Amino acid sequence: MSDRTAKEVRAQAAEWISRRDGEGWNEAAQADLDAWLAKSDAHVVAFLRAEAAWSRADKLVALKPQSSRRIAETLKDVLPTALRAVAAAVVIAVVGVAANTYLATSNEKTYTTPVGGRETITLVDGSQIALNTDTVLRMDLSGRDRKVWLDRGEAYFHVTHNAQRPFRVFAGNRTVTDLGTRFSVRRDSERFEVAVMEGKVAFDPGKEQEKPIALLPGDVAIATATKVSVTKKPSRALAESLGWQRGLLIFDNTTLADAAAEFNRYNSQKLVVDRTAARLPVVGTFRSNDVEAFARVTKEVFGLRSEKRGQSIVIAR
């Protein structure tokens, strides 16, 4: 259909926007741009998209700190400082009502989400934490270390790394220490899981003789009461495991029983899968809060029976 991929055309459009944004722009350049646009409607739509994005980025000026002295410093030391200033400005300018909660750094704060809920917290240092369903997390940023306790549930961390202020996640006797990273941590009653999307973390399973394990992108460590294992997952699978941030459950050859268990984390209406249907493979993307749609699709695809019993839906052959 398109002779060039969307990526290439969009990159070209972005180049035109950048050129026009610079000083060398003149009539001849404009004529070149017009000629490029006239070549294909694909060029036109890509250009409109890039142009709209770049002009909306003007809003970034809202992140500018008030004091000009701070600007000078920001520019001199370039990024770590700049980003800190930017992040602080975002919190002040953006969070509004909740600002008190986020800015208070003197003691421990507790964040909870109900079953089916999720929430994103932005810290003053620019780090972000997304809480999944039914999660309890405590945080103390007052000390040298940034400390977070995951008491229950699942959270995704995008940490602004700062060697002077290690970011540690505690779950019972286990500790995850950020070494510059995006990672997720999940704590169920008997199982603990750390998955690393980017960077590096040190995972301390909290056993006497064992040393912390270094986890790299794609590594997933699973710890139970008795053992710890580390496996490698392709990045696509990792990305899919984070579908919850968009309210989605993504299954790729997941057994029906496991898929149902996932749904049950998000909903008060529980799925019960009969042994006869437990091992059927499920592929697809579903809204985590729409159990009935999931039951309907599995019914149609596998020819199963489903039956409501009180607060449960029972699925069987």
Next chain:
Amino acid sequence: MAETVETGREGAGARLAGADMTASDVHAWFVREVLPLEAALMQFLRHSLRNKNEAEDLCQDVYVRVYQAALKKIPDPAKPFLFTVARNLLLNRVRHEAIVSIEAVADLEALNIAKDEPGADRWVIAREELRLLETALSRLPRRCRQAVILRKIEGLSHREIALRMGISEKTVDRHISDGVNALADALFGEGRSR
């Protein structure tokens, strides 16, 4: 505007230069009504395609068709039209593929998701948008991010940025164009769906 607009390739440049009011109406309409639907469209396409990498290309194809149709007559409302075009392109593709996956069966569900998700088609409110921009900014490579900050937050020209960063203007252009690309994805595409 009652005149018909020629859709020949020749016209595109002239129209974009603002010579033709109707074309600039179409452009404004596209930016206002169609681009905000990209997150929902991409979600739908990714869900429906076996090869997720094709979603971006297909999105671009959908845009071209919607845009070409709009030059003749602006479809109102935009959303059902956009998704009809997307579905037709997908069906064309499915006809050429022998395998029908469970995902294809789930497509109807997906279409409902994409159509009914509350707020998915509206511009995010200002603070949400600023958050998206800030997140996108923080994910840019260091030098690229620095160039965008100097341009958009500090208001320096490309030449001043080049001096400040000790690089050529050409390199500044490249950092900025990478930034434009990433910000567009963050505002309209992947970054928006959550």
